[in-house]
Amino acid sequence: MDFAAYFKSELDAVREEGRYRVFTEIERHCGHFPHATRYVGAATQDVTVWCSNDYLGMGQHPLVIEAMHAVLDECGAGAGGTRNISGNNHHHVLLECELADLHGKEAALLFTSGYVSNWAGLGTLASRIPGCVVFSDALNHASMIEGIRHSRAEKRIWAHNDPEDLDRLLSLYGPEVPKLVAFESVYSMDGDIAPIAEILDVCEKHGAMSYIDEVHGVGLYGPRGGGVAEREGQMDRITVIEGTLGKGFGVMGGYIAASADLVDFVRTFASGFIFSTALPPALAAGACASIRHLKSSTFERDRHKEVVSTVRRKLDMLGIPHIPNPSHIIPVMVGDARKCKRISDWLMDNHGIYVQPINYPTVPRGTERLRLTPSPVHTDGDVDRLIDALSDIWSQCELARGSLAA
Numbered sequence: 001m002d003f004a005a006y007f008k009s010e011l012d013a014v015r016e017e018g019r020y021r022v023f024t025e026i027e028r029h030c031g032h033f034p035h036a037t038r039y040v041g042a043a044t045q046d047v048t049v050w051c052s053n054d055y056l057g058m059g060q061h062p063l064v065i066e067a068m069h070a071v072l073d074e075c076g077a078g079a080g081g082t083r084n085i086s087g088n089n090h091h092h093v094l095l096e097c098e099l100a101d102l103h104g105k106e107a108a109l110l111f112t113s114g115y116v117s118n119w120a121g122l123g124t125l126a127s128r129i130p131g132c133v134v135f136s137d138a139l140n141h142a143s144m145i146e147g148i149r150h151s152r153a154e155k156r157i158w159a160h161n162d163p164e165d166l167d168r169l170l171s172l173y174g175p176e177v178p179k180l181v182a183f184e185s186v187y188s189m190d191g192d193i194a195p196i197a198e199i200l201d202v203c204e205k206h207g208a209m210s211y212i213d214e215v216h217g218v219g220l221y222g223p224r225g226g227g228v229a230e231r232e233g234q235m236d237r238i239t240v241i242e243g244t245l246g247k248g249f250g251v252m253g254g255y256i257a258a259s260a261d262l263v264d265f266v267r268t269f270a271s272g273f274i275f276s277t278a279l280p281p282a283l284a285a286g287a288c289a290s291i292r293h294l295k296s297s298t299f300e301r302d303r304h305k306e307v308v309s310t311v312r313r314k315l316d317m318l319g320i321p322h323i324p325n326p327s328h329i330i331p332v333m334v335g336d337a338r339k340c341k342r343i344s345d346w347l348m349d350n351h352g353i354y355v356q357p358i359n360y361p362t363v364p365r366g367t368e369r370l371r372l373t374p375s376p377v378h379t380d381g382d383v384d385r386l387i388d389a390l391s392d393i394w395s396q397c398e399l400a401r402g403s404l405a406a
């Protein structure tokens, strides 16, 4: 086989569709988020980032930085091994206690990322519970899909955020069949939120385990940042709560929180947990400081909500179409991969505004979008510059205006 020609033709096909991924090279500046320097070869440009998942700016919070510096100096760079062989640092254990407490669960287990926590968590549960059938929301994240696929368990897909369809599918299986229902709280591309209580009613009716991905909820929702399930008083009804330390908490890593026995079961049988070097202790300490701070401080969450609603209101005034949703994510709809990329390039080149275009396969074709993520560290001036730039490009390209139906 001519490997080189094969790689090239596959990549050309992606380019042809206008969805070849170009990574923007930036250097974020601690203390100045959301501002960053963009690199294009030797040239640089000051930019404002409008598509970060560091939703609350915790990646530059003084308490987080201080904790990371202290533990870096105290423990050195790396963990020195897997959790099983010499890498089980005190700071990992402290972080797991903090996470268990955050979600009101007996225990928690850390992974190197949210992706790995879903892949290993779902993969292990679904493969190790004999005859387990997994019921997966149609819009679940790639990491959940891969974990379920890896388990080789039978999978049934229920209509997105539709408890009735879930009920219908669960009813096809007798009470003797072990069932695992997997879904998210906030879906990150449309920004819609699952009807958690209704889904849990259905799970309980059928004796199914529930597994929620709160990656886009933790830190942001609930009185202590425990996520949407905390806000809605549902955490104790959920079997497994999964989250990331890399988005709202601003650092890196993933976890599950559940009963002591379930966590011990995953710890014991998950290959993706046991055969991988533990997170650097400084990372664990930074995440711990972030979680602790957000348990008591509501300043970040309040200001976040304020900036999100200001951006929405100003988009509405200009008739720039965005999906109405109850979350912090603002998807501005373009509906064409090339156009989406061109608008994004133009915003960057002419206004120093960085919004990554979101194209297929992350979202369905025809729903290409710019996904705006305002944060508490965006100023009113940042917002005004964004809105002026969007208004300008919408006029220049004669893009459709008007509101999208809820």
Ligand SMILES: *Cc1c(COP(=O)(O)O)cnc(C)c1O
Pocket: 113, 114, 115, 116, 118, 141, 143, 184, 188, 213, 215, 216, 244, 245, 246, 253, 254
């Ligand atoms: C980003 C994301 C993950 C993965 O989390 P990382 O910590 O970034 O690996 C899992 N689930 C959802 C829904 C996500 O958006």
